[in-house]
Amino acid sequence: MNSNSEIKDLLQKFVLNQCTPEETNEVIAYYKKNKLTDDFPSVEDIQNLLGEMPKMSPQKADDIFMNILTSSKENETTIDIAPKKSHFKKYIAIAASVVVLLGIGFFYKQNIQNKTIQPKFDFKSTDIVLQLENGKVQIIHEDNSVQVLDSKGNVVGNQSGNKLVYENNSDLEKVSYNTIKIPYGKKFQLQLSDRTLVHLNSGTTLKYPVKFIAGENRQVFLDGEAFFDVAKDKKHPFIVNADNLNVRVLGTHFNVSNYPEDAATDVVLVEGSVGMYNSNEDFNADKNTILKPGYKGSFNKENASIMTKPVITDIYTSWINGGLTFRNMTFKNIITKLERRYNVTIINKNEKLANEKFNASFKEESIENVMSYFNDIHGINYTIKNNQILIK
Known part of the structure; x- marks a missing residue:
């Protein structure tokens, strides 16, 4: 684990109890090496807590983890960390805090609506x-x-x-x-x-x-x-x-x-x-x-x-009247914008398309017509079932 992103990814797996035995040992080793104070639970305490917690959906746990991570980043300046040392101690502190919060939530009727955590807005809702x-x-x-x-x-x-x-x-x-x-x-x-x-x-x-x-x-x-x-x-x-x-x-x-x-x-x-x-x-x-x-x-x-x-x-303003425009845009970004515009889920299994760039403009068209255009002009094969589009 040489980068902060690797540390964060591994800690997230650890909090969700998804680490392999080797990864768990790696977290324990780093924690012992960079232990801050006794204010945070030991790794053994965390493991015991994880073992006692009911199963939580990965998405909910991920949202809570990211909220706390964001909150912690906003207050980084208050964390005293000596220069030229690993930032891991900061992340392990975050991980310990996450686990404690999750544990309290489940042990008290899953009441996780703490004032410091605002639930993420589900943009795929209809409200x-x-x-x-x-x-x-x-x-x-x-x-x-x-x-x-x-x-x-x-x-x-x-x-x-x-x-x-x-x-x-x-x-x-x-x-x-x-x-x-x-x-x-x-x-x-x-x-x-x-x-x-x-x-x-x-x-x-x-x-x-x-x-x-x-x-x-x-x-x-x-x-x-x-x-x-x-x-x-x-x-x-x-x-x-x-x-x-x-x-x-x-x-x-x-x-x-x-x-x-x-x-x-x-x-x-x-x-x-x-x-x-x-x-x-x-x-x-x-x-x-x-x-x-x-x-x-x-x-x-x-x-x-x-x-x-x-x-x-x-x-660039045609969207107000239902228009849709892509200018020199990668297909992966186009997918994101189509999902947002039509409230659909698009799964792209054609990885070669992801970074290809396209230009296209539409008036007030249905998602079926937009996908038909990409098929006719660019040979992109797809199927639509309910609100899910699969690109082959």
Whole structure:
């Protein structure tokens, strides 16, 4: 185990009690070699606990493990580890914490809803989920209407059909956030308190203020894809945070695509002007990248560089009206986007296809027609059964 990824993979197997005897011995050896303190259970204690625990689904255990791993990474700076030594001690501490949490959960009626662990949103569900500022969850049905309340019971928004509209008449004096999560196969519209209209694509999460506060920037946080029609307000810049990228505007129309499988976050400007800059920096109009209408800016997630080029903007915004576009995209990424768009499962057994790149554009087509195109043009054989597609 020479890399952190190998350590993490082996620890995950260990927590799930899936290690071979040889792998278990390897974990024990590393633990004894890098033991931190007596605050964490011994490996023998962990093994005994694992042996007593009921069987847990690998997916649930994996989700819990990754949540704790993420939480631990966010607080890394508080962990005192001597330089030039293995990071394994940090991961073994995480593993021990995971096992203790799992054990407590099962021994007390499987109550694993600890405040430090937020359940992952199942994007393959059929529900649009709204998480309120107090942590409560509200389900949104497109064939229904519902009011959104703040923590004091005041109405701050109204949903009707596939649109949720926030009011600007609440008495909030500090920023509080709602988060909306759009599952695979669906789209949704959101009107913010400043009348900015946001079109949300499938598999997207947007965190936004219930009300924008005077004197502060209008900032939202995006994972996925959205088209923003930003209300003009020169005194309050509108900022979209997409992980390590900030997009800053005053009032304009633009599209941001920030899906995890993509190597770059793309910003396509339809109208107005936007600035692109690293989220850990302050905006500087003289130094940062400024997009002009008809241009796409691509923020490389690996090296934080930004490239711009002229594009046909309709291609990148066609999803709002049901369109689907792939530009020089690997087939494995196309599969991910098809799964998200149509809420299907695609199994690709033709490994040679995975890294081949394709260009294709569709209007509002069914998944059957999209797959038929790939078969007719590129000779890709497949079968469809229920919501599962098998590529041979």
